[in-house]
Amino acid sequence: MSQGKVVLMACGSFSPPTYMHLRMFEIAKDYLHSLGLANVIGGIVSPVHDAYGKKDLVAAQHRIAMLKLALRSSTWIKISDWETQQNGWTRTRISLQYHQDIINRFLTNISTIDDMDAPNWLPDDILNVNNMNSGNSIDEPDNLMERLNGNRVERVTVKLLCGADLLESFATPGLWSDEDLETIVGRHGLVVVSRAGSDPGRFIYESDMLYKHRNNVTLVTNYIANEVSSTVIRRLVRRGESAKYLTDDAVLAYLRTHRLYGATSSQTEAVARCS
Numbered sequence: 001m002s003q004g005k006v007v008l009m010a011c012g013s014f015s016p017p018t019y020m021h022l023r024m025f026e027i028a029k030d031y032l033h034s035l036g037l038a039n040v041i042g043g044i045v046s047p048v049h050d051a052y053g054k055k056d057l058v059a060a061q062h063r064i065a066m067l068k069l070a071l072r073s074s075t076w077i078k079i080s081d082w083e084t085q086q087n088g089w090t091r092t093r094i095s096l097q098y099h100q101d102i103i104n105r106f107l108t109n110i111s112t113i114d115d116m117d118a119p120n121w122l123p124d125d126i127l128n129v130n131n132m133n134s135g136n137s138i139d140e141p142d143n144l145m146e147r148l149n150g151n152r153v154e155r156v157t158v159k160l161l162c163g164a165d166l167l168e169s170f171a172t173p174g175l176w177s178d179e180d181l182e183t184i185v186g187r188h189g190l191v192v193v194s195r196a197g198s199d200p201g202r203f204i205y206e207s208d209m210l211y212k213h214r215n216n217v218t219l220v221t222n223y224i225a226n227e228v229s230s231t232v233i234r235r236l237v238r239r240g241e242s243a244k245y246l247t248d249d250a251v252l253a254y255l256r257t258h259r260l261y262g263a264t265s266s267q268t269e270a271v272a273r274c275s
């Protein structure tokens with residue numbers, strides 16, 4: 001059954017962004033469309049706050065700058081700096097809910113956000129509200145929204161897009177609250193891209209909560225497996241080795257210019273000579 005209009009949101013460090021961080025959006029969108037599971041109308045990358053404190057997490061300003069470079073050719077994936085602008089780390093449930101609320105409020109033009117400028121992470125399709133609302137059926141009518149707007153409005157669901165390793169982190173004691181997971185999986189939904197060394201199907205089967213909500217979890221097999229990760233890029237950069245073709249050249253140039261992850265000036269000069 002179609003899950004209606006969906007925005008895919010990926011949360012993470014993106015320190016630095018890799019081709020796989022962006023590739024997973026394309027793989028997921030194609031899969032959902034090809035099976036008629038959902039109409040993906042946008043993608044959001046939400047880098048985590050500096051206070052998340054993960055090893056090698058460089059300042060959000062750098063991670064966002066690198067994401068902008070990596071995404072400059074994308075027509076549909078936007079970057080939200082909302083998490084990075086908060087006073088501290090934001091739980092993923094809160095972030096999903098925030099972005100979903102803003103999108104749906106924007107669509108229905110509820111008075112509380114009348115004077116709100118459209119955030120720059122808002123998918124282009126959302127901005128074109130008239131197109132959004134023409135001739136669409138409603139899967140789950142929201143009477144409040146209809147009453148407020150006087151129109152038939154199809155709500156947008158923001159789903160968490162992640163790799164199978166993030167799904168498996170749900171079992172790490174103390175990392176996620178049961179209540180948050182219930183909301184993330186039950187109300188938003190997950191789109192999980194396979195990753196070497198993970199068995200998300202088994203993981204779902206072995207979790208009562210995930211099994212209960214399995215209709216709201218889409219597993220996407222990445223047949224063009226690619227195990228590039230931020231860790232791999234940081235390691236290569238630290239060792240003065242080439243990370244070319246694992247992420248955008250402009251991202252590599254940026255991290256060298258700013259001496260991130262132990263990049264050295266000689267690497268900077270080498271890039272400058274080659275470009």
Ligand SMILES: Nc1ncnc2c1ncn2[C@@H]1O[C@H](COP(=O)(O)OP(=O)(O)OP(=O)(O)O)[C@@H](O)[C@H]1O
Binds near residue numbers: 010227228
């Ligand atoms: N190669 C990959 N295949 C599938 N999903 C991936 C891959 N690399 C990253 N992801 C997903 O991207 C999201 C953001 O992850 P994150 O920023 O932690 O990237 P990472 O490359 O795994 O980072 P690090 O190496 O620093 O742990 C997560 O949902 C993660 O599962």
Ligand SMILES: NC(=O)c1ccc[n+]([C@@H]2O[C@H](COP(=O)(O)O)[C@@H](O)[C@H]2O)c1
Binds near residue numbers: 011012047166
């Ligand atoms: N309880 C939670 O909401 C929770 C727990 C762990 C990680 N996360 C999120 O998952 C992402 C994980 O990123 P890393 O894989 O880089 O650690 C981050 O965006 C982080 O905020 C959320």
